[in-house]
Amino acid sequence: MAVVTLKDVRKVYAGGVEAVKGVSIDIPDGGFCVLVGPSGCGKSTLLRMVAGLETISSGEVAIGDRVVNDIEPAERDIAMVFQNYALYPHMSVYDNIAYGLRNRKTPKDEIDRRVQEAARILAIEPFLQRKPRALSGGQRQRVAMGRAIVRKPQVFLFDEPLSNLDAKLRVQMRVEIKKLQRALGVTSIYVTHDQVEAMTLSDKLVVMSGGQVEQVGTPTEVYRRPETRFVATFIGSPPMNILPGVVETDGRVSVGGQSLAAADMATDLKPGLAVDVGIRPEEAEIAAPGVAGCAFAIDFVEELGATELLHGTIGEGAFVLQVPTGSVPNGTKQVALTIAPNCVHVFDRETGKRLSRRPAEASKAA
Amino acid sequence: MAVVTLKDVRKVYAGGVEAVKGVSIDIPDGGFCVLVGPSGCGKSTLLRMVAGLETISSGEVAIGDRVVNDIEPAERDIAMVFQNYALYPHMSVYDNIAYGLRNRKTPKDEIDRRVQEAARILAIEPFLQRKPRALSGGQRQRVAMGRAIVRKPQVFLFDEPLSNLDAKLRVQMRVEIKKLQRALGVTSIYVTHDQVEAMTLSDKLVVMSGGQVEQVGTPTEVYRRPETRFVATFIGSPPMNILPGVVETDGRVSVGGQSLAAADMATDLKPGLAVDVGIRPEEAEIAAPGVAGCAFAIDFVEELGATELLHGTIGEGAFVLQVPTGSVPNGTKQVALTIAPNCVHVFDRETGKRLSRRPAEASKAA
């Protein structure tokens, strides 16, 4: 258990690809940090630099107070769970779990004790003598976890550990990983591109894109107050609607001909400035009859059971609205929407940065 | 465009596996029927019997008024879209789409006209000369669709056509398929194991399990009134909670020590009978302070953004509650839940069948 600190870490691959472009993150002792972002954004690269599987082109990675840039993976006191589990196919489950301890010349009975304990925690005792190929996906995942926890490392690293599982198992294992990490209190870094995993697992959520950090914060912060348009559309499902808008005066913005109050919008913007306005599908509400609102033309409806998605347009922009099933009578072609001022997110059209009221304070909070 | 009728269709594979155990379904002309169910339940087998790719062990498949049991796939006037698209890798997109027409000796200019039209509809005109491997997943999917629509068949068959796409594309193509089918009005049968697809696409939803049909109905019917415990937990996400309960008098049922009204429960059940009670995570509500309700002990919370999942227990049974984020103050350990009588589903503990008030009418409605 240790603090992990990344200071301006960069990675340029031999071919010249700059995969990570200067990333600084601190992860508190026992913290659960999730790196999320689209494919190719450098998540794995970053994680592998922490593991010592890639050299660090510049910057510093520290585990506890030790800068580990030049330390072998084996000496970093970390454990890693791979996407494909990387179980040794020719060894039994027991040997897979024991391997790291054996390499470290741990006494035999100590190894046995610890393997048995890990197996008990993960409920894989019945399979200890099997080879990995005789296990189901979920069981293999557990063995990979076992291999990590048996070593009692300072840091757990996970690289998309659940993406080879089917949907149901994924949900179940997600919950188990969270519980286990809580129980063991080991600092963890977890890479995923699944935003549900990212939201549910993290204490500290790091959204990356193109080798850079877009935003760091708690999941709620990131969801409620996305710093960039990218984060806004990446986190949340269905994704946040982005509509073209124009700044008015008084912290209002005009969208599809309708004026909306935007609680967090910077007050010093030039009226008439073209901006992007983000509204989450579940945060717009159908106006009570007679109340004015944005005109939302409904194209068609997708039922999801408890809720339904109304696909349509506001002004020129496509818009999706998520409402409880039956909120709108069948065949309705148009409704008016009201949106609470703190649910209106305004982004610079060019840079995609959030146009926040108090930029200085906001960035300090993250 | 034609009615498709399955009459008591069975399939026993050479090895002796009975994959489909007598299924009867009618699909109206222009209808969109989705077969959904867990892996191995026989969905594909059924679809492939309609396509003519598997022999029919017994029963009858009719397209229009023609029984097609003994007719070659090529003669059935159907088109099929496969999970892996099954594009001919060595042919250009154009040739892929044209192949079926060429084999039918359609005149050259007619072929060209139809291919161009299909390409236009699917917006794949720029790629017509490319090989499939030079296309993205979504574009390949479109080509596969193109191959199907160019033939103007009586029936479209889809076998998990979207499951090789990533989440975002899946949502987008789902919408497009629906639009296309509406526009062309071709009777369609669609196999999936994704319940969101099943719900959003179908006019007629067929839930299968173990080679048999569990329930047939509109998506709303199936969601609101699942006929079996299996359907109840299969459709809806997170799945419906199932708690042990005991029948009381007066259409009430006791769950975790709390008595609940169950609007649809059969009235002639013996009080004291042990039953399974189903409650959807999104349909239980946190009782207003002071109002009595089921005691729900909260274990931990998963945030999903707009909503959060509260994991915990009611009595002995695990329970998940989905509420808007922030509905419960941080650290709350226990809340009381109220459940509307029409949100309480009661199932026979043994057979898993819904214990409905009016069984006769209910089954007629399906």
Add this chain to the structure above:
Amino acid sequence: MEKRSVYTNKLLPYLLLAPQLVITLVFFYWPASQAVWMSFRIEDAFGISTEFVGFENYVTLFGQRSYYESMWTTLVFSLAVTILAMSFSLLLAVMADKQIRGGSVYRTLLIWPYAVAPAIAGVLWLFMFQPSLGMIGRGLIAAGVPWNPMLNGDHALLLVILAAAWKQISYNFLFFLAGLQSIPKSLIEAAAIDGAKPARRFWTIIFPMLSPTTFFLLVVNIVYVFFDTFGIIDAITHGGPAKATETLVFKVYSDGRLGGDLGGSAAQSVVLMVIVIALTAIQFRYVERKVTY
């Protein structure tokens, strides 16, 4: 594994199979059965008079010391070539696998001996090791080694082994390299994180993971030594001196060669066929099993 969707034409599949089946029957099964038939008879060289003798040829064969010697030679030869060629190519493959840059250049420089005919390989090595004019042969003698493959069976066997192993390096190298490259990198990484040093990683992870390849190569190399080295032996030693390099196949050829003992030669062929079929079966089972690895 079977195709899910197939055609059900009645005649077509037979037509498609016919050419191969006919050739197989005519040039494989018929001669093979003839070999069996011949092994139960004795015959003069010209095939003018023959006599059915039952198992006599086999009895004679297994009563011959030279047959066991030939088996022993074959065994030593096989093992030596296999071990030599495999360990050398494994070393090279491991090194080439490490070299991301230049890897393919080395591959190019190492694969071509595969294309050299065994008989020619034999000629090349003979040319180097011939005691009176060969560059290395003379060198050895000059260095005081009493090198004489003409008379010294061990020398002859060594020479044949070297030539045979040389020819087999490319093949083994390619397979080992492919095997190494198919080991998921994450396994090596996991082992590194698990604290295994390079040597330990090799012996506890890489080598066991290569075992399907190794086993496969073992069988292939043995079969290679059994049959494909005929040309090498014939070019270098003709099986001599004093039968020191007479492998089972060479013995079939030399015993049957002058028609002196066609029956005995046929009996040997039959024994060989049994051996090869057994090897094939083992390999096939193994190939099937390997798929799951």
Add this chain to the structure above:
Amino acid sequence: MVERRTWFSTFLPHFILIMGVLIVAFPVYVAFVGSSWDAGTIANGTMPLYPGKFLVENYSRALLAGNATAREPVGPMLLNSFIMAIIIAVGKIAISIISAYAVVYFRFPLRQSAFWLIFITLMLPVEVRIYPTYKIVADLGMLDTYAGLAVPLIASATATLLFRQFFMTIPDELVEASKIDGAGPMKFFVDTVLPLSITTIAALFVIQFIYGWNQYLWPLLITTRENMQTIVIGIKKMLVTQDALTEWQLAMATAVLAMLPPVLVVLLMQKLFVRGLVETEK
């Protein structure tokens, strides 16, 4: 990166590999040097490690005139080898692709038996049934013909197995799509299977060409006429001299010439060759 790159760890593999390459190349280099000296220098055992000045003379003699022993120029032998190798390669591919197609894409009585009948021939080389096979070829009047050289070697299970394996990787859905698109079995074969098999065919071609080119015992037995001799046999005959000195310089020139075509094929078609090899056997 697992492995930290030090000067030593970077250098050592290169060193070992270069040694390996040298060891592997040495015999051929010596042969090449041998082909560039005169008989006397070689016979006296004083041949140095660098090429001499008889290169052109030796090669032109080998190619056009032949040596004192066999009096057979290498040119026609090269042609024979080439024809034999081509017939074997093309023949094997042709018959095995259709038989594999039958086995994979059809269900018919005796399918398994047919497959096993072919499969058993997998590793059984012609050497173990050499005399009876010879007799059959003779009975069929195919001695001293290209057909006799090639046809008996065409029956091999490896190619069939490789095609079978490749066909198994063709997704089932392609047949199904074809069926729905109205293509029958032969149309599917020609329109889809054949084009998809191109690289497999090419890979196999390289391997079978080499196999054919390098045949030894079989052509040794069944060719009686000089003008049907293959190059590999030619070399061996140069070494079996009755009363003459072995003309090593010509033998080596011939060896180099005999190695050249298959080695070139391997090097030029390296990718296909490696693929074919690794897949054929696995």
Add this chain to the structure above:
Amino acid sequence: QTEIQWWHAMTGANNDVVNKLAADFNASQSEYKVTAAYKGSYPDTLNAAIAAFRAGNAPHIVQVFEVGTATMMSAKGAIKPVGQMMQEAGEKFDPKAYLPAITGYYSTAKGEMLSFPFNSSSMVMWVNKDALKKANVAEIPKTWPDVFEAGKKLKAAGYDKCGFTVAWSPWALIEQFSAWHNLPLGTKANGLDGFDTELKFNSPAHVKLLTDLVALQKDKTYDYSGRGNENEGRFTSGECPIMLTSSGFYGNVKANAKFEFAAAPMPYYPDVKGAPQNSIIGGASLWVMGGKTAPEYKGIAKFFTFLSDTDRQAKLHVESGYLPITLAAYEKVKASGFYNQFPDRETPLKELTNKEPTENSRGLRFGNMVQMRDMWSEEIEAALAGKKSPQQALDDAVSRGNATLRQFERTANR
């Protein structure tokens, strides 16, 4: 035009001779065309012919070396007896015209000549005179002890890889040695009197020779040169200054040796009674295969007549070192004064006629002789490599040979 296929085993200078003969014959008439094809070594050629016969496409004429004689003789249906063929074709053929040693070798007990003598040789000792001079060996050695002595001197004089050697090891060390020392190789006049013969060449004298060679092999005073003549080049290249091999080697020696050479009689052990006796012939004869058509036989017969022409035979002898096979040719060469000019060219003839042949030196006729030679070679090799004692090696050679003879007897007597 009728084609006549002639398979032979002649290489180098001798190959030229064969081709020239065929060409000359073809030029001399237009009805027949003889095509000569080199089929490898003697054993290879015999092998090829047998295989071809079994496959039903035997050539018309095969050159078979002397040890294949019994094999061919016993193949009743496979061959056409030459005498009979000549008679049927109406060609003149008188066995008595040939040297008696040759006629005896290729005739049945009844005196019927089965094959046509073509290139007969005998074994001689080739010496490099320049080397002897260099090593101060004044005289060409006559006895084995002389040879050993000379070998040692030659070795000291720089011939350190090979003082002396022997090609065709079994022919030299067992067959010719037996005849030359009047020792039985086998019973029944070395098989000439019947198949039920037994080998006898493990006598003390045989063992002594092998023992001596084994001792000398150690420091290469003697160096083994293989089973056949594949290493004859060691003599012409100057590597081995003394080599026992066929007189037929002459053509190649003449063409390739860059030193003065001579062909001397084979050495002998003076303490063996009766030695030297006389040598036996080697080389090969031409066999006519059975099952051909009458016109073909006629062509073959014409070709044979062409070959036996006295002038031609005389020329062949002079050019190749093979014996003049007809008495007439011998006389003609003698008369020309050739032997006065080149006395050592008469050496093989003198060896053959050294004394009146005995049971042990008339010739030999063993079935499966070709395989037996391989067995004997193996045993010799084993002894020279130190794997077996010389006695043991020869005992084994005898017993393995006997087993082979018994098998031959069994197939040949039916």
